């Protein structure tokens with residue numbers, strides 16, 4: 001998965017809690033994936049917490065979540081518009097109250113992913129969390145129908161969700177003929193050439209890759225060399241998707257994961273600083289950010305400025321600094337949001353800010 005690496009810097013030494021965001025259009029299978037993930041974390045002995053966002057005032061999907069799992073509900077609006085600020089607060093409350101080892105967020109099918117990512121990363125100011133993955137659950141038959149219709153609000157939203165994903169699941173493959181599945185995958189690949197892509201029935205996917213740092217994004221093409229799908233899905237073999245040739249040899253057990261040397265392309269990157277940094281070097285770093293970084297924000301301590309810490313905001317190539325005197329504990333942290341951001345070089349530059357080369 002592209003954005004799996006954890007910042008090396010740490011003031012407190014606490015573990016960084018991974019956050020996984022599940023997006024996807026209405027009815028695509030997000031709750032199905034969520035319940036699978038909760039089973040997986042229970043089986044592997046880890047405490048997961050859940051945030052569910054529903055447009056309505058009642059969280060029906062929440063009924064499907066085990067009562068033992070700490071859950072917070074953002075009801076009556078879409079996280080990305082009405083309650084974006086609440087999202088950071090909900091994460092903080094869950095962290096304080098339950099100290100979870102992993103947080104899963106299921107957004108409404110109508111949410112704009114970049115706005116949600118903005119809300120989630122805000123929580124890194126107060127808690128040691130990191131958005132590790134953005135999984136778009138694609139409703140295969142739904143996308144096929146929308147693609148046939150062409151433009152429209154729903155189509156655009158599906159496209160945005162796919163573009164912002166670090167992991168793609170083309171779900172409901174049982175309701176697609178082999179050539180339709182190829183067509184859907186091609187459409188998905190046109191919008192996102194980097195994220196690992198799996199076809200699935202009821203989101204039966206490789207769950208272990210959700211918590212494998214650096215994998216599978218760095219692992220090249222991964223296939224499950226089983227000859228039959230338990231759900232009876234017949235997946236097509238071979239072919240070229242989105243202009244990228246993929247040497248498929250057989251049918252995956254439950255679809256397949258494929259990568260295209262995608263390691264290092266992230267949509268959100270969180271870096272916790274272990275020590276103060278030089279203000280001029282940091283400003284120069286922000287000024288040189290590539291265009292595909294849309295947004296950055298954080299809290300920094302400058303080594304060359306007496307006292308105080310600074311909140312910085314970067315958007316549309318403009319940067320603002322505000323001196324702050326935090327009341328409670330806040331982290332020295334920088335978060336970056338964009339599309340296909342070059343993770344390796346960003347991490348290298350951030351590390352260099354903390355350990356500048358000798359003059």
Ligand SMILES: Nc1nc2c(ncn2[C@@H]2O[C@H](COP(=O)(O)OP(=O)(O)OP(=O)(O)O)[C@@H](O)[C@H]2O)c(=O)[nH]1
Pocket residue numbers: 024025026027028029030031032033061108109171172173174175200201202203
């Ligand atoms: N045929 C088929 N049905 C599926 C598959 N995955 C999920 N479903 C069904 O699709 C319906 C919606 O699944 P959910 O997991 O609730 O989808 P969701 O994205 O959480 O839905 P919203 O929260 O309403 O946006 C349910 O009836 C599921 O049982 C699949 O792969 N194939």
